[in-house]
Amino acid sequence: MNVSISGHHISITDAMDTAVREKLEKVERHFDRIQSLQVILSLDNSGAKKSHKAEAIMRVSGKEMFVQALDDDMYKAINEMADKLDRQVRKYKTKLESKKTQGAGRDGRYEDLMTAEAEPAVEAAV
Template identity: 80%
Template sequence: MNVSISGHHISVTDAMNTAVREKLEKVERHFDQIQSIQVILSLDNSGANDGGKKSHKAEAIMRVSGQEMFVQACEDDMYKAINEMADKLDRQVRKYKTRQERKKVRGAGRDGRYEEVSGVEVAPAT
């Protein structure tokens, strides 16, 4: 799994890097077919001048075969944002995996219905 972590208006410390990688290991345990994950950690100072709080944002774009998943989390603490972002990504991965497993169980769909109907004899038209 290829993980890239970058910062926007913030420098990514070793502690942030470690926290992100540890949280993403949990996601990888649930689904091992991840091609890449791009994480962007950013700091929004727009409300800081007015006495508002700084907003920390963690975003992730994950690529799996045939699909791209995006999540973002905004919190007043960067580590809370990282935790929330990882939890959201984990939920999306589990949902995606469940959908993939359902498709395998159902199969083509038409074949199963055909077998159910094929047992019934149809009288020839006159």
């Protein structure tokens, strides 16, 4: 998995980098077919208080997922961003698995039709 971590109006410390990578390991445990992951940590000074924002853009085959989290503390924003991304990954994985099990095969209606046609033939032969 290709992970890039960048900062906007903030310098990325080793502690921030480590926190992001540790949190994203949980996401990777749930889904291993991640192509790339871009994390942007930013600081917004426009209001009365500082707002820390953590954003992530994750690319998997055929889909791109985006999450963002805002908080007063950067580490809380990172945790919330990782949790949101994990929820999206689990939802996407569940959809993929349900499509795989559903398949393009016959459904229950076909078996019902075949048994309904077979029963009168058995009664006529008796």
